[in-house]
Structure formats: structure tokens, C-alpha cells
Amino acid sequence: MVDSKQQWKAWIYLAPAIVLLLLFTVWPIINTVSMAFLEGYSGLTKVGGETTFRLGIGNFTRVVGHPDFRQALLNTVLLCVLTVPISTVLALLIAVALNSIKPLQKALQTIFFLPYVTNSIAIGMVFAAMFNVIGSIGTRRPMIVSYGVVNDIIRFFGGNWVNWINSGSEYWANMFVMVVYIVWNALPFKILVLLGGLQSINKQYYDAAKVDSTPRWRVLTKITVPLLSPMLAYVVITGFIGGFKEYTSIAGIFGENMGPAHDAGRMNTMVGLIYDSLEKDNQGGASAAALILFGIILVVTLINLWVSKKRTHY
Amino acid sequence: MKIVLKNLTKIFPSRNKKAGEEVIAVNNFDFTIPDGKLIGLLGPSGCGKSTTLYMISGLQKPTSGQIFFGDDDVTELSTENRGIGLVFQNYALYPHLTVKQNILFPLQNLRGEDKMTKQQMLERAYEAAKLVQIEELMDRKPSELSGGQQQRVAIARALVKMPRVLLLDEPLSNLDARLRLQTREEIRRIQKETKITTVFVTHDQEEAMSISDMIVVMKLGVVQQIGKPQEVYDSPENLFVAKFLGTPPINVFEGEIKSGKLYIGEAAVLETPGIDDQPVHVGIRPEGFILDDNGPLKCKLNNVEVMGRDVSIVSTHTASQNPQVRSIIDADNKIDPDTEEVRFALKPHKTFIFNKDTEERIFIEEK
Known part of the structure; x- marks a missing residue:
């Protein structure tokens, strides 16, 4: 216990952190909430621009009613629903495989971890190059300079090339590229967490399983996964939170258009919507969108926690 | 099922390559464990008794020598195919499964002609549970059991598939003194009832003497003496055996x-x-x-x-x-x-x- 006479010392030690938190976290949150509920807030005048200072839910109705909102919400939810399960299962399999081999384990671990320390815009550009088709597409006589690495591979095996991300591309093709990119980008962190979890499981459970002639698949599903369930829950929850905040990956591939050239904004996400609103000097709308996103993440996380409490075992 | 150990040797390579000192954990172990008997492997820590047990289980491979179950050479057979039951020192009960699920687990792994229906499995599980007297604990998780109860569950799990051989690694070391006395009698009773050839490892001579049909005294990987507990006590072949057995x-x-x-x-x-x-x-x-x-x-x-x-x-x-x-x-x-x-x-x-x-x-x- 801190001596009450010494308490001021404790406060001094805490002061830098508290000041920074108040300034850059608490105050912006309060500000966001107040801006979202102020009618006609303008960043220039600081007060309701239309007539008077007035509270209301106009920002929310306008954001929800905005033509881009539904698309952004759909994109965000779709990305989450597709990428989180895929990346979690892949990460689990890779982590189990990594854990079961002895030679090169450290080297492979490093390779799998590289995307984590690489700038996501740079990765996005690399991905864009892999999927980019350069030339004139869709004209009567297309002039194509490069099909991109992925199409080269498809053509090598005799398939038809696909317009992944360029003007005139289909929505599913755009979504496919995004899912591949986000899954790949999400793997390292998940592998790291799961590998750590795997290495802390007592080897005796596996010896016991061996004695009981347990088939490999059953060892994975009945022993490894349940014993790893706290880690899996953590990975899924953070995965969903990260997924709902997806933005840079899309900007990295499609640029600030947030979509192929012929249909800008088609791949926009919730966070993209917030940035768009800010660019249009619509802080009220951006704040409202941010609060809506916060609400969605909160609900999804609560559901996740509720499910994981039922499914994790200890 | 008798177990034959022929010139069984286990050498652990030295971790420090420069020193080049390898550890001979088990040195030329030669012994036939008679069918249906309870054998105690006894010795101070580091004497190779656990290594011997794990070689019989197949979890460790012998450096040289052979192991036979009956007339079958199982030296190269993996643990999965040996049909043994093993009770680990810390029991290794699956923490996320109930007692019932733990006991059912080995049965659910059976494939081919051994495959059982759900009803058969449940019957067998309850039979095993009855043998170790834990029928009323079937729906608990291992963390909700005492050490002695966990021990019984571990034995039930090892017995439920009717193993050819039952192996116990320091089965009583995690129990308090009273439970230890009680449990060792239990092990004796269960072994007599099931007539499964049983090998157990202990460093406690009293434990080994009290329930074994035969004891094997080991020191630094070398077998010192094998015999009925009373014979070994009454006629030790060397000073180590004489010192190791007997309280005071x-x-x-x-x-x-x-x-x-x-x-x-x-x-x-x-x-x-x-x-x-x-x-x-x-x-x-x-x-x-x-x-x-x-x-x-x-x-x-x-x-x-x-x-x-x-x-x-x-x-x-x-x-x-x-x-x-x-x-x-x-x-x-x-x-x-x-x-x-x-x-x-x-x-x-x-x-x-x-x-x-x-x-x-x-x-x-x-x-």
C-alpha cells in the first residue's frame, strides 16, 4: 500500500501517461461523441453551421442513408466473415506443422513472420502488381502489355486470364484479391500466437494419445484444438476487430479510389467511409460513422466472448 | 502376456558434443517378466527405471536389444500398435474432457473389427470405472477431482481397452501418505482381478516390496538384483541392494x-x-x-x-x-x-x- 503522504509521488509518476491519455485518447473520444450528436457541426465554425447549436441524430441518419454506406458495410462484413475463419484455420494448420518439425523451424518461423513487419501499403503494391493487368482491356482489340504474375500462372496451366482489379473487373474478382491479401497479411500474428500456445501444451497429453492409438486427425481436433481454445478465441476476437477496421489493405491495392477505375468506392469499407467524410470536411458524419463502427465491433466482440466462454475449456 | 527384455540398452547421446560423454541410461537389461504378474522397477532417481518403462511402452526406442510381448517382437512397433495401457506420473488426464469422456477416449480410437458401438463403449467405461470405484464421478472434470481420484481415472483409462500390458510410472508419488497406502492396495487388487501383466516404477522401496510379485532393483542403468521382495530383502546380492531395501x-x-x-x-x-x-x-x-x-x-x-x-x-x-x-x-x-x-x-x-x-x-x- 502506498503511504497517503507519498501519494502525490505516485501521481507524478503517473502524470505523463495520464496527460497523454487524456489529450490523445479521452478527449478525442468525447469530441467524437459530441460531434456525432451535434446537428450541422462544422470543423471551421465549431458550432452548428446551419442555424443554431442543436443536438440530434441527423448525422447518423445521413450516414446510414448515404448510398455508399450499405456497400461499405457489406464489404466490411464480407471481408470479416471470409478472412477470419480462413486465416485462423490456415494459421492453426501452419502452426501445428511448424511445431511438429524440428529442422528449419526457426527459419520458417521467420519467413512466416515477415509480412508482419512489412509495410502494408508496400505489400498492397506488390499484390497489385501480381494481379494487375496492364494494357487496354475491354476494347475491341485489347492491347495487353502484362497480365500480372497470377494470370501468367493461370495461363501457363491453360486457363483463361481474369481481370482481377482493373477497370471493368467483376466484384467477386476484387473480393477474391482482397481476401487472399488480408488472409496472407493476417497469418503471421496468428501463427505466432498459436505456436506459442502449442509449445506450452504439456507433451504428456500427446504421449497419452499415442498410448491410446489416437489417429492424427483426432489428436488435432480432440486434443490440440480444445487445449488451444483460449488462444484461438483470442486470435478470432482480435481478427474480427482488425477485420472491421480494414482500410489500408484496400487502399494499398486499389489506391484511394477504393475500387476499380470504372466503379470507384465499390470496395470501400467502414473506415474508408470515415476517411471520406473527413475529406469532405464532414466531421459530424465521420464521427457518426466511427460510432456506428464502434457499436458493431462491440456487439461482435461480445458475441465472440459469449461463444468462446461456452467453447473454451479452462 | 509375458514380456521379454533381451539385452535392452538405452544410450542418450551427450548434449555437449565436445565433452562426448554419453549417458547409458539402461545397460543390458535381460529379464523375462512372467505373465500376469506385478513387477516393481525400483531404484534411486536416474537409475534407468523410467527409461526401461518407456522403452516397454514404445515412447522411447532402445539403442540396442529387443522387447517381446509373448512371442511377438515389438521392438520396432510404434506405441500406437503395442496395445499397452500407461498411467503417467502426472496422470495426463485431458483437462477439457469429463471423467467419462477421458475413459471413453481410448475406445473411440478403435478402428476396424475392434470398433465398438456407443452402447458397448459406455458399458466398458462403466465397468472400468466400477473397478476403480469412481462411478459417481463420471461427469466431473479432472480439475474437480482429488489426486487419488485422478489417479483412479488414469488407471481406468489405461484399463478400459483391456491392454496386453499395464505400465505405471511412479503411480503414487503425487499422493499423500494415507492415500498412498490405500492406492497401492487398490493397484494390487485391480491387478489381481484383471490378471494383466503390470510393470510399475517407483523409488519407494516400501511401496515396491509391499505389492510386487517380483522386484527389480536398478542402479545407474544396471540391474542389481531381481527376485521376490522377501528373497531380495533376505538375501541381497550386494551392498547397494542391502542398503536400498528396508526401513529402518x-x-x-x-x-x-x-x-x-x-x-x-x-x-x-x-x-x-x-x-x-x-x-x-x-x-x-x-x-x-x-x-x-x-x-x-x-x-x-x-x-x-x-x-x-x-x-x-x-x-x-x-x-x-x-x-x-x-x-x-x-x-x-x-x-x-x-x-x-x-x-x-x-x-x-x-x-x-x-x-x-x-x-x-x-x-x-x-x-
Whole structure:
């Protein structure tokens, strides 16, 4: 216990952190909430621009009613629903495989971890190059300079090339590229967490399983996964939170258009919507969108926690 | 199912390559474990007893030598295919499964013609649970059980698939003293009922002696002696075995053979015809002393502990290798705790002579 006479010392030690938190976290949150509920807030005048200072839910109705909102919400939810399960299962399999081999384990671990320390815009550009088709597409006589690495591979095996991300591309093709990119980008962190979890499981459970002639698949599903369930829950929850905040990956591939050239904004996400609103000097709308996103993440996380409490075992 | 161990050897390569010192955990273990018997592998830690057990289980591969279950050579057979039951020292119960699910687990792994219906599995699981008396705990998780109960669940899980061989690794070490006594009787009872050839590992000689049909005493990877517990106790083949078995432990003296007589200090305590003159170790079991006013062995009396059934006399002797000489005599003998000196005669069959250098037993010819 801190001596009450010494308490001021404790406060001094805490002061830098508290000041920074108040300034850059608490105050912006309060500000966001107040801006979202102020009618006609303008960043220039600081007060309701239309007539008077007035509270209301106009920002929310306008954001929800905005033509881009539904698309952004759909994109965000779709990305989450597709990428989180895929990346979690892949990460689990890779982590189990990594854990079961002895030679090169450290080297492979490093390779799998590289995307984590690489700038996501740079990765996005690399991905864009892999999927980019350069030339004139869709004209009567297309002039194509490069099909991109992925199409080269498809053509090598005799398939038809696909317009992944360029003007005139289909929505599913755009979504496919995004899912591949986000899954790949999400793997390292998940592998790291799961590998750590795997290495802390007592080897005796596996010896016991061996004695009981347990088939490999059953060892994975009945022993490894349940014993790893706290880690899996953590990975899924953070995965969903990260997924709902997806933005840079899309900007990295499609640029600030947030979509192929012929249909800008088609791949926009919730966070993209917030940035768009800010660019249009619509802080009220951006704040409202941010609060809506916060609400969605909160609900999804609560559901996740509720499910994981039922499914994790200890 | 008898288990045959043929020249079984396990060498662990040295971790430090420069030092190049490999560890011979088990050295040339040769033994046939008879069918349906309970065998105790006994020795201090690091003697290779657990390694031997794990080689029988298949979790560790022998460096050389062979293992047979009955007539089948299982040396190269993986653990999965050996059909053994193993109870781990820490039980290794799956923490996320209930007791019932834990016991069912090995049955659910059965494939092919051994595959059972759900009903059959449940019946077998309850049979096993009944054997170890945990039927009322079937829906609990392992974390909700006491150590003794976990132990029983582990045994039930090992027994449920009717293994050819049951292996127990220090099965009682995590239990408190009372539970230990109770559980070892349980193990004995279960083994008798199931008649499964059982090998268990322990460092507690009392435990091994009390329930085993045969014990194997090991030291530094080398088998010292194999036999029925009483035989090994009554006739140890070397000083290590003599010292390791028995509570209170055997009393060891410096002695000498001179012209057919065994001397401890100045006193000739025993006739030893036909043994060459040489310095020796003399081991005398605590119950090998006879209180005798004219006895040859004179000790300085420290104190007398009365324990009801018998009396423990604690004394000292200059030739003793232990700080104290502890003898146990019948409580009918009266001894005055204030006397300075206490004199003993020795029972010849409780007195063992060992070579000074090799520490091997020198047998006295029966007259």
C-alpha cells in the first residue's frame, strides 16, 4: 500500500501517461461523441453551421442513408466473415506443422513472420502488381502489355486470364484479391500466437494419445484444438476487430479510389467511409460513422466472448 | 502376456558434443517378466527405471536389444500398435474432457473389427470405472477431482481397452501418505482381478516390496538384483541392494575377516568358516540384533524408543558407517535406558558380508 503522504509521488509518476491519455485518447473520444450528436457541426465554425447549436441524430441518419454506406458495410462484413475463419484455420494448420518439425523451424518461423513487419501499403503494391493487368482491356482489340504474375500462372496451366482489379473487373474478382491479401497479411500474428500456445501444451497429453492409438486427425481436433481454445478465441476476437477496421489493405491495392477505375468506392469499407467524410470536411458524419463502427465491433466482440466462454475449456 | 527384455540398452547421446560423454541410461537389461504378474522397477532417481518403462511402452526406442510381448517382437512397433495401457506420473488426464469422456477416449480410437458401438463403449467405461470405484464421478472434470481420484481415472483409462500390458510410472508419488497406502492396495487388487501383466516404477522401496510379485532393483542403468521382495530383502546380492531395501535401513559396519572369524572392531561377532582373510563391509538388519549381556558387539547406548510392539535401540559404535546403529528388538526385552553400554549378539541370517572393493556379497557357508 502506498503511504497517503507519498501519494502525490505516485501521481507524478503517473502524470505523463495520464496527460497523454487524456489529450490523445479521452478527449478525442468525447469530441467524437459530441460531434456525432451535434446537428450541422462544422470543423471551421465549431458550432452548428446551419442555424443554431442543436443536438440530434441527423448525422447518423445521413450516414446510414448515404448510398455508399450499405456497400461499405457489406464489404466490411464480407471481408470479416471470409478472412477470419480462413486465416485462423490456415494459421492453426501452419502452426501445428511448424511445431511438429524440428529442422528449419526457426527459419520458417521467420519467413512466416515477415509480412508482419512489412509495410502494408508496400505489400498492397506488390499484390497489385501480381494481379494487375496492364494494357487496354475491354476494347475491341485489347492491347495487353502484362497480365500480372497470377494470370501468367493461370495461363501457363491453360486457363483463361481474369481481370482481377482493373477497370471493368467483376466484384467477386476484387473480393477474391482482397481476401487472399488480408488472409496472407493476417497469418503471421496468428501463427505466432498459436505456436506459442502449442509449445506450452504439456507433451504428456500427446504421449497419452499415442498410448491410446489416437489417429492424427483426432489428436488435432480432440486434443490440440480444445487445449488451444483460449488462444484461438483470442486470435478470432482480435481478427474480427482488425477485420472491421480494414482500410489500408484496400487502399494499398486499389489506391484511394477504393475500387476499380470504372466503379470507384465499390470496395470501400467502414473506415474508408470515415476517411471520406473527413475529406469532405464532414466531421459530424465521420464521427457518426466511427460510432456506428464502434457499436458493431462491440456487439461482435461480445458475441465472440459469449461463444468462446461456452467453447473454451479452462 | 509375458514380456521379454533381451539385452535392452538405452544410450542418450551427450548434449555437449565436445565433452562426448554419453549417458547409458539402461545397460543390458535381460529379464523375462512372467505373465500376469506385478513387477516393481525400483531404484534411486536416474537409475534407468523410467527409461526401461518407456522403452516397454514404445515412447522411447532402445539403442540396442529387443522387447517381446509373448512371442511377438515389438521392438520396432510404434506405441500406437503395442496395445499397452500407461498411467503417467502426472496422470495426463485431458483437462477439457469429463471423467467419462477421458475413459471413453481410448475406445473411440478403435478402428476396424475392434470398433465398438456407443452402447458397448459406455458399458466398458462403466465397468472400468466400477473397478476403480469412481462411478459417481463420471461427469466431473479432472480439475474437480482429488489426486487419488485422478489417479483412479488414469488407471481406468489405461484399463478400459483391456491392454496386453499395464505400465505405471511412479503411480503414487503425487499422493499423500494415507492415500498412498490405500492406492497401492487398490493397484494390487485391480491387478489381481484383471490378471494383466503390470510393470510399475517407483523409488519407494516400501511401496515396491509391499505389492510386487517380483522386484527389480536398478542402479545407474544396471540391474542389481531381481527376485521376490522377501528373497531380495533376505538375501541381497550386494551392498547397494542391502542398503536400498528396508526401513529402518540396514546398519553397515567396517569389519574384517581374520582366521575364519568376522571381527567388528575388536570383537569377533560371527564364525565365518572358509572365507579368506580380508577387510569387509558388514550389513546387519535392525532386526538382526539380539540383546545379550554377554554378546560380542558392544555399543554405546544413546536412547531407547519404545514403539509398542517392539523397541528401537539407538546406539553408536566406532566401526559403524552410519552415525547411529539402530536395532529393533521385541518389546518383551527389558532394557534400562540409563545404562552406558548395550551388548548384542547377531543373527547370522540377518548379517551380510560384502567385499570391501566390489561390494559384492560374500556368502557364509551354511553349517
